[in-house]
Amino acid sequence: MFGNVYGLDLGTYEIKVYDKKQDMLWKEKNVIAIANEKTIFSVGDDAYAMFEKSPLNVEVIFPMKEGVISHFYNMQYLLENLIKKERHFARGSKYIVAVPTDVTEVEKRAFYDLVVHSSARAKEVRIVERGIADAIGLGLDVQQSPGLFVVNLGAETTELSILAYGGVVLNKMLKFGSVSLDHAIINSVRYNQEFLIGHLTAEQLRMTFGLQSNPESDSLSVAGRNLLTRIPEQKSIPMSLVHAAMKGLMKHCAHEIHALLERTPPEVHRNIKKDGIYLTGGLANLKGIDSFIENSLGIKVHITAEPEFCAANGLKKIIGSKELMKITYSMLDENYRWMR
Numbered sequence: 001m002f003g004n005v006y007g008l009d010l011g012t013y014e015i016k017v018y019d020k021k022q023d024m025l026w027k028e029k030n031v032i033a034i035a036n037e038k039t040i041f042s043v044g045d046d047a048y049a050m051f052e053k054s055p056l057n058v059e060v061i062f063p064m065k066e067g068v069i070s071h072f073y074n075m076q077y078l079l080e081n082l083i084k085k086e087r088h089f090a091r092g093s094k095y096i097v098a099v100p101t102d103v104t105e106v107e108k109r110a111f112y113d114l115v116v117h118s119s120a121r122a123k124e125v126r127i128v129e130r131g132i133a134d135a136i137g138l139g140l141d142v143q144q145s146p147g148l149f150v151v152n153l154g155a156e157t158t159e160l161s162i163l164a165y166g167g168v169v170l171n172k173m174l175k176f177g178s179v180s181l182d183h184a185i186i187n188s189v190r191y192n193q194e195f196l197i198g199h200l201t202a203e204q205l206r207m208t209f210g211l212q213s214n215p216e217s218d219s220l221s222v223a224g225r226n227l228l229t230r231i232p233e234q235k236s237i238p239m240s241l242v243h244a245a246m247k248g249l250m251k252h253c254a255h256e257i258h259a260l261l262e263r264t265p266p267e268v269h270r271n272i273k274k275d276g277i278y279l280t281g282g283l284a285n286l287k288g289i290d291s292f293i294e295n296s297l298g299i300k301v302h303i304t305a306e307p308e309f310c311a312a313n314g315l316k317k318i319i320g321s322k323e324l325m326k327i328t329y330s331m332l333d334e335n336y337r338w339m340r
Helices: 044-048 072-084 105-116 130-137 178-193 199-209 239-262 266-275 289-297 307-319 334-339
Strands: 005-010 014-019 024-029 032-035 039-043 058-061 094-099 124-129 148-153 158-164 167-174 219-226 232-238 277-280 301-303
Touching: 005 105, 005 307, 014 307, 024 044, 024 307, 032 044, 032 072, 039 044, 039 072, 044 072, 072 105, 094 105, 094 130, 094 307, 105 124, 124 130, 124 307, 130 148, 130 158, 130 167, 130 277, 130 307, 148 239, 148 266, 158 239, 158 266, 167 239, 178 199, 178 232, 178 239, 199 219, 199 239, 232 239, 239 289, 277 289, 277 307, 289 301
Parallel strands: 005 094, 094 124, 148 277, 277 301
Antiparallel strands: 005 014, 014 024, 032 039, 032 058, 148 158, 158 167, 219 232
């Protein structure tokens, strides 16, 4: 008998976990801080608190890059420490891991190995595509629906998943996310205002203004460095500048969604046009993003409360259903024997 069952959604910036025994969801930043290039200084939320504020001998690292694991051993250490940190993961447990849809089987195997070879000593690890987990978390009938379009807007990637009858019809991963928007804001402020701001400040501007106009608050005073005087100071950044920086990238994202939709088989396309597109992921919290995409495509767009937890909620439902568990698979199955 399994000690417990856990659902893991490993995002570029955050890890979301469902614990069946405690029936709870929790999240932690996917960050590790390393001192003097070899000593682990801190992990998770504690490490993220040092982002852009750490001393010269401490490097803050995000072990995942563009949706896949880029620093395997750092990621493994991070996961092991989060497991121990007040969570008391039971050894010999079962894990269901949501993985990006549009990645290679070798990259999927890295997610599998990450858990199997950690100190958690997993009894069994099963995989499910994140697009499917998102749809289940949204409460959609994945197994019976003739057509669903789920757009997961994350930190560094956007996953487009067209689903039908429990499987993936088409998928595409875009190298676009909240980090892309933050970079665009930083570059725009630097070019137009000759003022340098950090990533956390750009994030604050993005979350404050969103994509909607707000006449009551058309500017925000932030800290940065004047590039002419080289002196730190406060400067008022107009909302119009932030909107202009983001909308170019958002138009490209909408274009990619439209392009994938045009490649969709007619029967599936008809159902998507009727039901609309579903947005999940942390960037779906951006104010006005649903209206922007809806106006760009002419298709109804849906966003649920707490869209960043859609995949984790989907894992919760999968863990609680024998029927939905059939959607998952093990990389030790016959089809993956070559990867052992």
